[in-house]
Amino acid sequence: MSVIGVVEDGKVVLPPEMQLPTGTRVRVELLPPAEQGPSLAETFKDYIGIFDDLPQTWRATTITICTAHRRNEHRLRGHVLSVSMQELGLTEAAAGDRHFEQAGFKALLL
Numbered sequence: 001m002s003v004i005g006v007v008e009d010g011k012v013v014l015p016p017e018m019q020l021p022t023g024t025r026v027r028v029e030l031l032p033p034a035e036q037g038p039s040l041a042e043t044f045k046d047y048i049g050i051f052d053d054l055p056q057t058w059r060a061t062t063i064t065i066c067t068a069h070r071r072n073e074h075r076l077r078g079h080v081l082s083v084s085m086q087e088l089g090l091t092e093a094a095a096g097d098r099h100f101e102q103a104g105f106k107a108l109l110l
Contacts, residue, residue: 012028082103085105092105093105098110
């Protein structure tokens with residue numbers, strides 16, 4: 001079996017669905033870095049600034065999501081985004097990420 005995790009604070013973190021009993025022997029093999037795509041700001045550059053009638057809370061939400069993206073804080077970004085989506089009553093996400101499904105949304109790109 002092969003599972004890919006990430007190192008956080010010097011420890012290997014596996015996907016949440018991967019539950020291993022204490023004492024399970026594992027082998028760690030270093031992989032090449034994942035390719036970095038364009039930043040969130042680069043991806044949405046054509047849309048930045050065109051919506052000037054959004055609530056003030058959305059400005060703070062957007063700043064939090066973008067700065068978390070730059071700092072690679074995926075959990076914070078995902079949490080802020082899912083809370084904002086729930087507040088708007090959204091049920092679907094244009095995403096290919098199972099975390100959206102775990103948060104109760106339909107991920108349209110899976």
